[in-house]
Amino acid sequence: MSNAHKGKKLPEEQKKKISLSLIGNKRSLGYKHPKEFGERISKALVGRPGTWKGKKRSILCPLSLETRKRMSDGQSGEKGSNWRGGLKPINKKIRAGLEFRLWREAVFARDNWTCQKYGIRGGKLHPHHILNFAEYPELRFAIDNGITLSEKAHREFHKKYGAINNTLEQLNEYLHEK
Numbered sequence: 001m002s003n004a005h006k007g008k009k010l011p012e013e014q015k016k017k018i019s020l021s022l023i024g025n026k027r028s029l030g031y032k033h034p035k036e037f038g039e040r041i042s043k044a045l046v047g048r049p050g051t052w053k054g055k056k057r058s059i060l061c062p063l064s065l066e067t068r069k070r071m072s073d074g075q076s077g078e079k080g081s082n083w084r085g086g087l088k089p090i091n092k093k094i095r096a097g098l099e100f101r102l103w104r105e106a107v108f109a110r111d112n113w114t115c116q117k118y119g120i121r122g123g124k125l126h127p128h129h130i131l132n133f134a135e136y137p138e139l140r141f142a143i144d145n146g147i148t149l150s151e152k153a154h155r156e157f158h159k160k161y162g163a164i165n166n167t168l169e170q171l172n173e174y175l176h177e178k
Helices: 012-022 035-045 065-073 090-095 098-110 151-161 168-176
Strands: 125-129 146-150
Touching: 090 098, 098 125, 098 146, 125 151, 146 151, 151 168
Parallel strands: none
Antiparallel strands: 125 146
């Protein structure tokens, strides 16, 4: 029934016409396929993945390592639906790289794995660039341009002074305030 007729009463004559037009229509409610149709479908599904017919492979059976590898290869890189032409911000590439990890470890080791604001050893530590990572690319991996802060201290520092144009004076002021 179209939206124009919804909620309206149809005359009995119209109802009879609709009823007669639906007789033999396979899309109408109550239509039953012949028995042979179901048997043909059942035979066709024997042994297919994701079916219980034939018990060859069910939904619960794990896929082989080779199959999973092929599926993964078919969706990675340029074949993937989220592919954006190999774009990844340069800062993310740098921060995920080996040189950054080595710098981070060296800063932590120099500061004895201790937050320089609160004096807490260990926990969630963040390496903080004294002079900004983005503004001073030549100092990104200079160990003396880093300091160890706890997660809480690092968040407080950037909340107070922002994320850009940070200076050594700001850091010293932050470290020595009560």
